[in-house]
Amino acid sequence: MKQILILTLFIAPSLLFAQQNTENWIETEAKILEVHNKIKAKSTRAFATISFTANDGNQYESQVELLAIPLFGTTKSVGDSVSILYNPETPILAKSVGTGFLEQYGLYLLIGAGILFSFTRLKKAYTSKNSAD
Structure with missing residues (x-):
């Protein structure tokens, strides 16, 4: 059992921080054609169908994930511009710029910090009040 726990501790960080290598990807602006909000009980995700012109001069369409606010969806709408990274070898592979851990879960962290702060203040x-009585 102890070996499984140790193995999990070594493997979990690599899985959590595994990201697609985007070093040689190209950043450009894309126009949002459609927005799709997927609201489930515990999470909200937003995706956009985008159109952009690659360095080869061709127009491409792809789908990227957008920053989403829980229960509401994204603040982006059809016709807005969004910064993306695309693979120059396969331009249909694209991802939004700024969908890292803090962008995706920062709001949850702030809510958690607010609850923790409120709880400690209420407890204090x-x-x-009880010691004064």
């Missing part, structure tokens, strides 16, 4: 107020 409650204990000081």
Whole structure:
């Protein structure tokens, strides 16, 4: 059992931080053609069908994930521009710029910090009220 736990501790970080290598990808602006919000009980994800012109002069369409606010979806709409990275070898492979860990989960972290802060303040107020009685 101990070996499984140790193995998991070594493998989990590599899976969490495994990302597609985008070093030689090209950044450009794309126009949003459609927006799709997928709202489930515990998460909200937003995807956009985009159109962009690659360095080879051809027009391509692809789908990228957008930053989404829980329960509401994305703030982007049809016709907006969005920065993307695309693979010059296969331009249909694209991803939005700025969909890292903090962009995706930053709001959840702030909500958690707010709850933790509120809980400690309420606990402190409650204990000081009880000690005054």
